[in-house]
Amino acid sequence: MVSELVRTGIRVEGVVQGVGFRPFVYGLAVSLGLAGLVGNDVDGVFAEVEGEAEAIGKFLALLRQQAPPLARIERVSTTALSPTGQSDFVIEASQPAGERRALVSPDSATCADCLRELADPADRRYRYPFINCTNCGPRFTIIRDVPYDRALTTMSGFAMCADCAAEYHDPADRRFHAQPVCCPACGPELVLTDAAGKQLSGAADALAAAAELIRAGQVLAVKGLGGYHLMVDAANEAAAAALRVRKHREDKPFAVMVPDVAAARRLADLDETAEQMLTSARRPVVLVPRHAAAAGEVAPSVAPGNTHLGLLLPYTPLHHLLLAAVGRPIVATSGNVSDEPIAYRDADALTRLARIADAFLMHDRAIHVRADDSVARAIGGRQVVLRRSRGHAPEPLRVGPEFRRPVLACGAELKNTFCLAKGNRAFISHHIGDLENAETLAAFTAGIEHYRRLFDIEPRVVAHDLHPDYLSTKYAADLAGVELVGVQHHHAHIASCLADNDADGPVIGVAFDGTGYGLDGTIWGGEFLIASLASFDRAGCLEPVPMPGGAAAIRQPWRMAAVYLAAAYPDGVAGNLAVRSRNNQNWAAVAKMARREINSPLTSSAGRLFDAAAALIGVRDTINYEGQAAIELEQIADPAERSGYQAAVGTDGLVRVRGSDLIRAAAEDLAAGTARPAVAARFHNGVAGAVVATCGVLRDRHNLGVVALSGGVFQNLLFTSAVVAGLRRAGFEVLTHGRVPCNDGGISLGQAMVAGARDRALSG
Ligand code: ZN
Numbered sequence: 002m003v004s005e006l007v008r009t010g011i012r013v014e015g016v017v018q019g020v021g022f023r024p025f026v027y028g029l030a031v032s033l034g035l036a037g038l039v040g041n042d043v044d045g046v047f048a049e050v051e052g053e054a055e056a057i058g059k060f061l062a063l064l065r066q067q068a069p070p071l072a073r074i075e076r077v078s079t080t081a082l083s084p085t086g087q088s089d090f091v092i093e094a095s096q097p098a099g100e101r102r103a104l105v106s107p108d109s110a111t112c113a114d115c116l117r118e119l120a121d122p123a124d125r126r127y128r129y130p131f132i133n134c135t136n137c138g139p140r141f142t143i144i145r146d147v148p149y150d151r152a153l154t155t156m157s158g159f160a161m162c163a164d165c166a167a168e169y170h171d172p173a174d175r176r177f178h179a180q181p182v183c184c185p186a187c188g189p190e191l192v193l194t195d196a197a198g199k200q201l202s203g204a205a206d207a208l209a210a211a212a213e214l215i216r217a218g219q220v221l222a223v224k225g226l227g228g229y230h231l232m233v234d235a236a237n238e239a240a241a242a243a244l245r246v247r248k249h250r251e252d253k254p255f256a257v258m259v260p261d262v263a264a265a266r267r268l269a270d271l272d273e274t275a276e277q278m279l280t281s282a283r284r285p286v287v288l289v290p291r292h293a294a295a296a297g298e299v300a301p302s303v304a305p306g307n308t309h310l311g312l313l314l315p316y317t318p319l320h321h322l323l324l325a326a327v328g329r330p331i332v333a334t335s336g337n338v339s340d341e342p343i344a345y346r347d348a349d350a351l352t353r354l355a356r357i358a359d360a361f362l363m364h365d366r367a368i369h370v371r372a373d374d375s376v377a378r379a380i381g382g383r384q385v386v387l388r389r390s391r392g393h394a395p396e397p398l399r400v401g402p403e404f405r406r407p408v409l410a411c412g413a414e415l416k417n418t419f420c421l422a423k424g425n426r427a428f429i430s431h432h433i434g435d436l437e438n439a440e441t442l443a444a445f446t447a448g449i450e451h452y453r454r455l456f457d458i459e460p461r462v463v464a465h466d467l468h469p470d471y472l473s474t475k476y477a478a479d480l481a482g483v484e485l486v487g488v489q490h491h492h493a494h495i496a497s498c499l500a501d502n503d504a505d506g507p508v509i510g511v512a513f514d515g516t517g518y519g520l521d522g523t524i525w526g527g528e529f530l531i532a533s534l535a536s537f538d539r540a541g542c543l544e545p546v547p548m549p550g551g552a553a554a555i556r557q558p559w560r561m562a563a564v565y566l567a568a569a570y571p572d573g574v575a576g577n578l579a580v581r582s583r584n585n586q587n588w589a590a591v592a593k594m595a596r597r598e599i600n601s602p603l604t605s606s607a608g609r610l611f612d613a614a615a616a617l618i619g620v621r622d623t624i625n626y627e628g629q630a631a632i633e634l635e636q637i638a639d640p641a642e643r644s645g646y647q648a649a650v651g652t653d654g655l656v657r658v659r660g661s662d663l664i665r666a667a668a669e670d671l672a673a674g675t676a677r678p679a680v681a682a683r684f685h686n687g688v689a690g691a692v693v694a695t696c697g698v699l700r701d702r703h704n705l706g707v708v709a710l711s712g713g714v715f716q717n718l719l720f721t722s723a724v725v726a727g728l729r730r731a732g733f734e735v736l737t738h739g740r741v742p743c744n745d746g747g748i749s750l751g752q753a754m755v756a757g758a759r760d761r762a763l764s765g
C-alpha cells in the first residue's frame with residue numbers, strides 16, 4: 002500500500018541567509034525524494050515539502066543536524082498544508098518587501114574548501130586573495146542594506162564573469178548565491194603603495210613585494226575585513242619598537258598573527274578551549290600564556306613585560322597568503338594612532354596612517370562597517386569574550402523575556418558598544434571604542450543608524466548611563482519622541498551578566514570595575530547590589546576613599562597608594578616605604594589634597610584599590626593604558642600562594658569592606674621582606690576573601706544563594722578564579738560572563754535588559 006502524501010510548511014529563523022541555506026534545503030529534500038520549494042523572505046527561510054510523512058520527519062531532523070557551518074538556527078516552526086501533487090523541488094527568488102527580521106551573518110574566516118582551492122595551481126582562484134563561498138568570507142562588514150543581496154553590498158560594482166555567474170546560479174554549487182563571489186577575472190585586486198599613496202606594485206606582485214617589505218623590517222598597513230592592520234615582523238625588535246613610537250602606544254601589547262595552530266603552540270600554552278577559539282570561524286585574538294622559550298620568535302617590544310600573548314590565526318585569504326610569504330609570525334595591530342578608531346576607508350587610512358606605515362597593501366573592495374578584531378580567553382575550560390566585535394557582530398543574543406517596545410541602549414563611555422533590542426533579540430554592536438572624541442562619536446551615531454535600518458528597529462525606549470557628561474548620555478538626551486531610561490552603571494553590569502546567563506534575578510551582584518557614576522554622585526566601582534533586571538539596591542561597597550586629583554589618580558596609581566596608606570595608618574605611616582620615596586616630591590601635597598577634599602572625589606572603586614596595591618608593591622607608579630597596573634600586578638602574583646590578607650567587613654547597614662586593611666597588611670609584609678609575588682598573591686586572595694565574606698553577610702540578610710560577577714576587574718583571571726572558588730566552597734551558585742564582555746563592552750546589553758524589564762513592569 003502506498004502511504005499517503007503529506008505537505009508541510011516550514012519556517013526557519015536565525016542566521017539563515019547568505020550562508021548557503023537554500024541549496025542545503027534543496028539538496029536535503031531531493032536526497033529524501035521530497036517535492037516542494039524553498040525561499041528567503043524578510044523573516045528568514047521558508048520551505049514547503051511534500052512526500053511521505055516518514056521522509057518529512059527525517060527531513061526536519063536533518064535540517065538542524067546538518068545545517069551549513071555558518072547557519073545559526075534559532076527556531077523551526079511547521080504548519081500542515083494540503084498536498085498539491087507537485088513532483089519537483091524548486092528554489093524561489095528572494096522577496097525583499099515587508100518588515101525585516103532575517104539576520105545578517107557575521108564575517109567568517111576562510112573555510113577549508115576555499116583554502117584547498119587557494120593552494121591548488123589547477124584552480125581558477127589559485128592564490129586569489131579574495132576567494133570565498135557561501136560557507137565563508139565577508140558579510141556584515143560589506144553589507145550596506147538588507148535583504149542580503151550583492152547589489153546592496155560593497156561588491157555591487159564588480160560584475161560577475163560568466164564562470165562566477167554560473168556558480169552563483171547553480172543550486173548544486175558551493176557558491177550558489179554567495180554574494181561576494183568573485184575571481185581574478187572579475188573581482189577585487191590588490192595594490193601596494195608607498196606612504197604617499199603612489200603605486201609600488203599592482204595585483205600580480207603586490208603580495209610578494211609586501212611580504213618582502215615586512216621581512217625587511219618595514220611597517221605595513223594592510224586592509225583586512227573590518228579595517229586596516231599595522232603589520233611588522235614579530236621577531237624584529239627594531240620594527241616593533243618603531244611601530245610603538247609611531248603609533249604612540251607605549252606598552253599595550255600587540256596581537257600576533259601566526260600561520261597555524263602548530264605555530265601558535267611554539268609561542269604559547271594552548272588548552273583545548275583556546276585552540277577551539279583560535280581555529281573557530283569567528284577567529285578572535287586569543288589571550289594565552291606565552292612560552293619563555295619562544296623569546297626569539299617574538300621581539301620584546303611586541304608585548305613588553307607581559308606573561309601572555311594575544312594570538313590570532315589568518316582569517317582572510319589575503320592573510321593566509323601573506324603569512325605564508327613572510328614565513329614567520331607577524332604583529333597585527335589595529336591601524337590607528339593610540340586610541341582613535343581603526344582606519345577602514347582607503348583615503349582615511351592613507352591620511353591617518355601616513356606617518357606610521359612605510360607602505361600600504363590595499364584593495365578595491367570597500368569596507369562598509371568598521372569592525373575591530375574580537376578578543377577572547379579561555380577561563381576554566383570556558384570561552385570568555387573580552388571584546389565582542391568582528392566575527393560576532395551583528396549576531397543577536399536571544400534573551401528570555403520579550404521586549405514590549407523596541408529599545409536602544411547607548412552604552413558607557415570606554416569600550417563603548419550600543420545595543421538595539423526587539424522581541425527576543427538583543428543586537429549588541431561591534432566594538433565602537435572610547436567615546437571621547439568626535440570621530441568615535443561619529444562612528445557611534447552612524448552605527449546606530451545602520452543597525453536600525455538593517456534590523457528594522459525603531460526604538461521607543463532609550464537607555465543610557467547616569468553619568469551626565471558621557472557622550473552616549475548626551476546623545477540619548479538629544480533624541481526626540483522617545484522615553485529615556487537612566488540605568489546605573491553597575492546595575493547595568495549585573496543585568497548584562499544575568500542576560501549572559503539567561504537569568505533574571507534577584508541575585509547578589511558583585512560589580513567590580515574602575516569607574517561608574519553612583520546614585521549618590523560619588524564614583525562607584527566596588528559594589529554589592531541586590532539586583533534583578535528591573536531594579537537594584539546597593540547593599541555593600543568598598544569603603545570609599547578620596548581620589549586626589551580626580552583623573553590624575555587614575556593615571557598615577559601611586560596617588561591611590563598614598564590615600565590608602567593614609568587610611569591604613571591614621572597616625573602616620575611607620576617605616577620607610579619605597580613607593581613613598583619614589584614619589585617623595587609630590588607625596589605630601591597629594592596627601593594634603595586628599596585630606597582637605599580638594600579636587601578629590603570619593604570612590605569605592607575596586608580598580609583603584611588594585612592600583613594602590615600595584616604601586617605599593619612596586620609594580621608601577623603611573624600607567625600608559627587602562628588597567629595596566631592591575632594587569633601587571635596579576636602577572637607578578639605567585640599563583641601557588643594560598644594565604645590572603647584579611648579585611649574588616651562592617652555589617653552596620655550598608656556593608657563596607659575596609660580595603661585599607663589589605664594595603665596595611667601588604668605594607669607590613671613588604672617591610673618584613675616578603676617577596677613581591679607572594680605579597681601580590683596575598684592581596685588578590687584577600688580581596689577575593691572579602692568578596693566571599695560580604696556575599697555571606699548578604700545571603701543571611703536577603704536569603705539569596707546566587708552571585709553574579711561583573712565589571713572589568715573580573716578580567717583578572719587570578720582574582721576571578723579565587724572569587725569563584727571561594728563562593729562555590731561557601732555553597733553559592735556563581736554566574737560569570739561568557740558570551741558578553743564583563744567590562745564596559747557589555748554595559749549596553751545590561752542597559753537594554755533593565756529598560757526592557759522596567760517597560761514590562763510599567764505595562765503589567
Ligand atoms: Zn569558503
Ligand code: ZN
Nearest residue numbers: 162165184187
Ligand atoms: Zn569571476
Ligand code: FE
Nearest residue numbers: 514516517745
Ligand atoms: Fe564598568
